[in-house]
Amino acid sequence: MFDGVARWGFGMGRSGDLPRGVSRFLAGEDGWPDDTGCPVLHVDMDAFYASVELRERPELRNRPVVVAGAGRRGVVLSANYPARRFGVRSAMPAARAMRLCPQAVFLPPHFRAYQEVSRGVMAIFRSITPLVEPLSLDEAFLDVGGALRRLRATPGEIGQQIRRRVAAEHGVTCSVGVASTKFVAKLASGMAKPDGMIVVPHAETLEFLHPLPVSALFGVGRRTAERLAQLGLATVADVAATPLSRLRRAVGGAAAEHLHALARGHDPRPVVPDAAEKSVGAEQTFAVDHHDRDVLRRELLRVAERTGAALRARRLRGRTVSIKVRYADFGTITRSRTLPVATDLTHEIYRTARQLLDEQVPPGAVRLLGVRVEQLTGEGGSGEQLVLDDETAGWREAEAAADHVRSLFGSSAVRPASLLPHADDGDV
Amino acid sequence: MKIRVERDGLADAVAWVARSLPSRPPVPVLGGVLLDAGSGAGDTDEPLTISAFDYEVSATVGVPATVADGGRALVSGRLLADITKSLPNHPVEISVDGARMSITCGNARFSLPTMPVEDYPQLPAMPQVVGELAGEVFSEAVGQVAVAAGKDDTLPMLTGVRLELAADKLTLVATDRFRLAMREFAWQPSAEVSETAVLVPARTLADAARTLGASGTKVELSLASGDGLLGLSGAGRRTTSRLLDAEFPKYRQLLPSEHSATAVVEVAPLVEAIKRVSLVAERGTQVRLEFNESTLRLSAGGDDEGSAEEELPVEFTGEPVVIAFNPGYLLDGLGAVRANRAHVSFTTPSRPALIKPADEEGNVVEGYLYLLMPVRLPG
Numbered sequence: 001m002f003d004g005v006a007r008w009g010f011g012m013g014r015s016g017d018l019p020r021g022v023s024r025f026l027a028g029e030d031g032w033p034d035d036t037g038c039p040v041l042h043v044d045m046d047a048f049y050a051s052v053e054l055r056e057r058p059e060l061r062n063r064p065v066v067v068a069g070a071g072r073r074g075v076v077l078s079a080n081y082p083a084r085r086f087g088v089r090s091a092m093p094a095a096r097a098m099r100l101c102p103q104a105v106f107l108p109p110h111f112r113a114y115q116e117v118s119r120g121v122m123a124i125f126r127s128i129t130p131l132v133e134p135l136s137l138d139e140a141f142l143d144v145g146g147a148l149r150r151l152r153a154t155p156g157e158i159g160q161q162i163r164r165r166v167a168a169e170h171g172v173t174c175s176v177g178v179a180s181t182k183f184v185a186k187l188a189s190g191m192a193k194p195d196g197m198i199v200v201p202h203a204e205t206l207e208f209l210h211p212l213p214v215s216a217l218f219g220v221g222r223r224t225a226e227r228l229a230q231l232g233l234a235t236v237a238d239v240a241a242t243p244l245s246r247l248r249r250a251v252g253g254a255a256a257e258h259l260h261a262l263a264r265g266h267d268p269r270p271v272v273p274d275a276a277e278k279s280v281g282a283e284q285t286f287a288v289d290h291h292d293r294d295v296l297r298r299e300l301l302r303v304a305e306r307t308g309a310a311l312r313a314r315r316l317r318g319r320t321v322s323i324k325v326r327y328a329d330f331g332t333i334t335r336s337r338t339l340p341v342a343t344d345l346t347h348e349i350y351r352t353a354r355q356l357l358d359e360q361v362p363p364g365a366v367r368l369l370g371v372r373v374e375q376l377t378g379e380g381g382s383g384e385q386l387v388l389d390d391e392t393a394g395w396r397e398a399e400a401a402a403d404h405v406r407s408l409f410g411s412s413a414v415r416p417a418s419l420l421p422h423a424d425d426g427d428v
Numbered sequence: 429m430k431i432r433v434e435r436d437g438l439a440d441a442v443a444w445v446a447r448s449l450p451s452r453p454p455v456p457v458l459g460g461v462l463l464d465a466g467s468g469a470g471d472t473d474e475p476l477t478i479s480a481f482d483y484e485v486s487a488t489v490g491v492p493a494t495v496a497d498g499g500r501a502l503v504s505g506r507l508l509a510d511i512t513k514s515l516p517n518h519p520v521e522i523s524v525d526g527a528r529m530s531i532t533c534g535n536a537r538f539s540l541p542t543m544p545v546e547d548y549p550q551l552p553a554m555p556q557v558v559g560e561l562a563g564e565v566f567s568e569a570v571g572q573v574a575v576a577a578g579k580d581d582t583l584p585m586l587t588g589v590r591l592e593l594a595a596d597k598l599t600l601v602a603t604d605r606f607r608l609a610m611r612e613f614a615w616q617p618s619a620e621v622s623e624t625a626v627l628v629p630a631r632t633l634a635d636a637a638r639t640l641g642a643s644g645t646k647v648e649l650s651l652a653s654g655d656g657l658l659g660l661s662g663a664g665r666r667t668t669s670r671l672l673d674a675e676f677p678k679y680r681q682l683l684p685s686e687h688s689a690t691a692v693v694e695v696a697p698l699v700e701a702i703k704r705v706s707l708v709a710e711r712g713t714q715v716r717l718e719f720n721e722s723t724l725r726l727s728a729g730g731d732d733e734g735s736a737e738e739e740l741p742v743e744f745t746g747e748p749v750v751i752a753f754n755p756g757y758l759l760d761g762l763g764a765v766r767a768n769r770a771h772v773s774f775t776t777p778s779r780p781a782l783i784k785p786a787d788e789e790g791n792v793v794e795g796y797l798y799l800l801m802p803v804r805l806p807g
Binding site: 340 | 604605607608714
């Protein structure tokens with residue numbers, strides 16, 4: 001969601017703003033640098049939410065467009081490149097974005113649409129290699145090392161194929177970084193934005209890294225950058241040349257080793273495909289401990305609702321519902337119950353969780369409540385036991401509608417009546 | 429109190445009244461069994477009346493006995509049942525002295541603490557008799573239907589068997605949303621019955637029907653729906669159950685009125701095949717049934733957990749169909765038809781299938797149906 005260029009503080013666009021010497025790594029008409037030994041791709045969608053919105057509103061393409069949450073306290077979720085020229089950035093309060101760029105078109109988010117595009121894009125990645133590690137809806141690492149022979153392509157060619165397919169099939173652009181490590185690939189995709197590709201040859205990794213400011217190293221925020229600056233360390237090359245002991249004194253042991261390794265181009269992290277989820281759940285820690293059962297039931301409903309929505313968003317169902325109760329003294333109990341058939345419905349999850357709370361949880365001051373659904377089955381797994389009456393179908397439609405409204409207006413837009421402020425009763 | 433009673437009669441009676449007692453009664457007296465000898469309040473034709481009551485279910489049975497001294501005493505039902513079950517086959521003498529009950533049988537002697545009879549709740553009076561049924565017919569009907577009742581007490585309306593009383597027939601129906609079982613049979617109400625329907629806890633009803641029906645005698649059905657009470661009696665035993673105060677789903681509209689394919693299957697070989705094939709169905713998820721002109725192909729499992737298939741001959745008419753079911757629910761239905769052959773009808777793989785008993789010619793035997801929702805196959 002936060003696009004690389006802005007994040008690294010390199011300025012707004014690629015042209016003219018690239019750190020010195022980086023432009024030679026950029027893929028162009030006449031190809032790209034040597035990509036041998038560069039199996040790691042980082043693919044990052046360009047201004048993702050805004051780009052998806054612009055598919056429906058192509059007339060806005062050259063105007064500043066900002067996707068922001070509704071309300072006074074909404075924040076900028078995505079801004080297209082014309083908006084970024086005015087200094088609009090992700091995570092900035094929407095009100096500030098409006099001051100910076102009053103002529104921008106502000107659009108509410110449509111998470112359903114983003115999820116759908118994201119699924120399609122991830123499916124493209126997975127058609128190339130099973131080693132896909134999604135970092136969020138709009139970015140992922142790929143390890144294409146094992147796919148090169150099968151596809152008779154080099155990493156750079158695969159990167160270009162991905163960019164073409166994403167644009168052709170989904171009408172949005174992405175940028176690709178190709179390198180020998182995850183860290184460098186991610187830096188490269190950020191500099192390739194928008195709609196570009198950078199290949200950092202294995203042998204030139206240090207030449208690529210060393211001119212960059214220390215803030216390019218992941219894990220270096222403002223505070224760390226200041227401490228390094230006090231040592232006179234401004235670039236990655238400076239960090240690489242500094243003895244580890246000196247770095248340790250400045251930023252602490254673990255961080256020093258981490259930065260030193262990165263600055264020397266070492267990043268041993270493999271691309272790990274996302275593991276199948278074993279359970280889905282949500283927890284709530286209270287600002288004050290609660291004794292009152294009615295209050296606890298209401299909170300349980302809130303947590304069950306989050307759990308149900310998470311299951312539905314992932315298209316998973318589970319058979320076992322468990323609750324977790326942590327008391328003020330941190331004593332914690334969990335209780336679970338298995339349903340006859342797997343569910344993803346809030347009201348079934350809540351009904352089961354509430355029964356566990358009522359029957360198996362001793363009284364006491366509670367500081368945390370959690371609800372979890374286990375024994376998950378996805379779409380590809382087992383079938384769905386159909387039900388006779390249409391009562392459940394009604395619930396399913398209601399919850400799907402609520403999920404939809406929440407995706408448009410945020411999580412507090414639709415709630416069970418008993419979660420409304422000043423509700424008299426915890427029953428639903 | 430001082431009585432003498434035959435060991436077998438006593439043990440059976442205590443075991444029967446104690447069977448429904450809660451294992452952890454909310455107050456100790458509700459875990460008790462009341463012995464009433466010749467006080468007149470016992471309300472059976474026998475000199476000794478034994479009863480239990482936990483506000484949900486009451487049970488009362490008369491036992492032949494010789495009463496030397498009348499009286500009433502309350503002791504732990506579970507303990508008394510365990511003791512009487514293991515007594516040697518000799519006459520049993522029971523006497524109460526102060527707060528102790530002594531039980532003597534042969535050379536064995538027990539002394540039990542009694543609980544205060546004054547604290548014991550009044551058993552509900554038997555409601556008005558509404559009709560009489562052959563015990564085995566009733567117990568079979570309840571057994572056929574209760575199998576489909578829900579066990580999830582967060583949905584109380586699905587944990588009951590609905591009894592519909594009409595002037596000419598009695599209808600029993602239960603559903604847990606995944607299947608629905610219904611049995612109808614003709615009966616003669618003893619009094620004029622206005623059409624009425626009640627919901628009885630399935631476990632209690634099944635248990636009462638089984639134990640009363642086994643005696644091979646008539647079972648009397650009595651009802652006080654205003655008081656929320658159902659009574660069943662037969663062979664000197666009487667039991668009452670509190671009715672469920674919940675709305676049963678409007679199920680008639682769910683019964684399919686037409687079908688596009690039917691199969692007649694031999695029940696026993698099909699049951700065996702389902703049990704075999706579903707061994708590879710992970711967590712009993714589903715077994716697939718492919719009906720063709722003359723064969724039924726069962727299959728389950730997949731590449732990960734292993735797979736199995738088996739073919740059976742079948743009489744099938746209609747378009748070939750592939751449909752999947754939870755094997756446990758399917759076996760319940762095939763067992764509940766209580767027939768050698770079953771008639772199965774379908775419309776589509778996502779609509780309910782209907783299982784009915786069939787005669788040797790393959791014709792439907794009306795009176796029972798088991799409606800089963802399929803499992804929608806992934807993909």
